[in-house]
């Protein structure tokens with residue numbers, strides 16, 4: 001088995017790690033928190049130039065990769081460096097455009113891959129929690145196109161996006177998988193309003209209100225009422241990405257903590273000499289390795305059949321949710337007070353690991369999903 | 378036990394809280410908004426007027442003289458009513474130390490000023506190099522005529538930005554064994570050479586500080602007890618005055634709030650509270666809390682009958698903080714995607730920003746992150762375990 005580890009991917013990850021190590025300082029995140037987009041325009045341009053955005057997309061749409069392992073390779077490094085740039089949202093929204101777009105729509109991706117335009121996927125709603133089929137926002141067909149009405153919540157990169165992919169119901173009941181359609185909507189469309197805000201772990205999001213937004217027929221992305229399968233597939237790739245990001249964050253939290261246990265002296269010796277901490281550090285190491293394997297499983301099956309893919313993805317998100325919490329809490333605890341300070345890098349990774357569980361389904365959600373998928377296997 | 382009518386007491390407490398708390402304070406506590414200095418002072422003054430500020434002081438010093446059961450009832454009701462917590466450094470720490478080890482002049486001067494709010498105390502124990510190993514502290518006080526000259530640095534000092542007095546452990550004998558050269562010194566923070574610098578924590582708040590001392594001259598009258606005996610006094614405080622350590626009131630109120638949130642949040646078209654997995658998690662922590670509340674009462678009874686609490690306080694600290702953290706964890710999970718926005722700022726005073734998501738979600742993550750401190754400060758969980766394994770199990 002290769003576990004996705006090819007020469008090309010190793011070069012990609014080395015290059016990205018070097019770039020981020022040189023350009024991503026810890027104090028940068030707190031400075032970025034003050035800005036509207038919550039992320040760095042220079043880093044974004046740098047990532048585009050290095051081909052990192054392109055690595056998330058296939059050659060067909062102007063990228064250089066797009067496979068499960070390309071995605072996990074990139075996101076592990078992003079997680080390790082603690083970046084807050086909106087690559088996840090780019091992958092999610094961009095993936096849908098790549099999979100479903102007609103020629104004109106696909107052209108939207110070139111400036112995205114070049115780092116010139118920002119995109120987001122507005123799917124979650126105030127009542128949807130983690131349910132991908134919960135869509136109340138509706139699209140009424142008109143002579144000229146569609147009228148969108150509804151509310152979208154916690155839309156990642158929603159504050160910075162130029163173009164938003166919006167899901168809306170064209171038929172069926174609130175939680176039906178059938179009847180969901182996608183639309184490509186520019187943010188300046190009349191009737192679309194955003195309430196932008198910062199996320200606790202960096203980057204931006206927005207609440208989006210759609211108050212009778214009129215879009216032309218050409219805004220429809222993919223077939224009418226049949227977007228669910230594509231959404232589920234792209235959610236799977238986004239989940240693989242965020243799990244890989246969590247893995248990188250775990251590695252970093254682990255490394256910081258091991259280093260601290262070796263240097264912090266109390267009672268006349270390094271605290272790492274206390275067995276009460278040693279064994280817990282070992283548990284963390286095991287957790288990280290388990291997480292790595294779960295990410296490999298997900299990435300490896302991303303292009304496979306639906307049932308296997310979805311089980312692997314839910315398995316990974318559940319395992320990452322559980323171990324992410326444990327690692328976050330244990331690393332802070334074993335640091336003592338210093339682990340809670342904003343100034344010290346660990347606090348970012350601790351926060352990120354917890355909040356990743358609140359994106360694209362938490363550990364419980366994916367546990368129940370894994371069980372349900374197992375029944376239909 | 379005693380002749381107190383606890384039901385009547387509870388009724389009286391409820392009635393008082395219902396009248397005394399302003400909407401502003403209640404709302405801030407309910408939403409988890411940061412408390413300003415003025416907010417703290419408002420509640421402090423109301424309690425002092427009522428005579429209910431010093432719940433663990435004897436009547437002769439202006440305390441309530443309540444027994445353990447009354448204190449527990451008050452704590453539970455105050456938390457349920459969304460009353461702010463009383464900052465512990467003056468009332469729960471400095472007061473008992475003065476009453477036990479202070480001289481008459483010190484008692485007469487300091488105790489009334491704790492009550493009337495003139496003095497806001499903070500606790501200067503920890504240093505960058507002295508956390509769990511507190512006795513290795515280095516801040517030194519050198520006698521110079523009728524003053525001590527203090528040099529060094531304290532850290533993690535909670536709410537020092539509001540305080541005007543700090544009680545410190547300082548090294549007065551650099552040659553003695555480490556526990557034996559420590560003294561307990563009271564320092565007026567307006568003295569030249571004292572500097573407070575804020576530390577930002579991972580929840581975005583600045584509740585802790587560094588406190589620096591540069592040739593700070595402290596009158597010798599501000600020494601508590603004997604020179605070089607400070608460690609004994611500090612230890613007394615750790616084992617005897619941990620009235621609130623189990624946090625039963627907080628856990629009880631937070632669990633009730635969690636259940637209400639779980640009723641409002643929907644999962645697959647049903648209340649989250651009806652999801653068997655989530656319901657089980659809430660039930661387990663409730664079961665733990667019920668047992669711990671009784672452990673707490675058992676300890677209170679033991680103390681009332683004249684026995685020293687001993688390791689029970691370590692046990693209650695470990696279990697009590699675990700339960701509080703578990704409830705915080707379930708609360709942030711309950712709010713789902715709305716745990717992610719940095720939404721507390723929007724609700725804060727003076728900001729007219731619109732709320733993001735349901736109001737109960739705004740502080741869920743912040744509280745969860747902030748309360749990671751519970752198992753770190755006041756003797757970490759690891760340190761408490763070492764105490765128990767040594768002194769109870771004899772390992």
Ligand SMILES: Cc1cc2nc3c(=O)[nH]c(=O)nc-3n(C[C@H](O)[C@H](O)[C@H](O)COP(=O)(O)OP(=O)(O)OC[C@H]3O[C@@H](n4cnc5c(N)ncnc54)[C@H](O)[C@@H]3O)c2cc1C
Pocket residue numbers: 264266267271274276277333334335336337338340499500501502503505507508509510532533534535536585750753754755756757758759760763
């Ligand atoms: C929010 C907050 C508020 C605080 N407020 C105050 C305050 O007002 N005044 C004040 O004086 N202090 C305060 N503290 C400081 C607090 O008491 C210390 O953080 C605590 O004593 C731990 O010390 P440390 O942070 O230096 O961690 P360390 O002592 O360096 O410990 C690091 C880790 O090692 C573990 N460890 C240490 N020794 C052992 C051992 N022998 N065996 C096993 N494990 C061990 C610890 O449990 C911890 O997990 C506060 C701390 C926080 C986080």
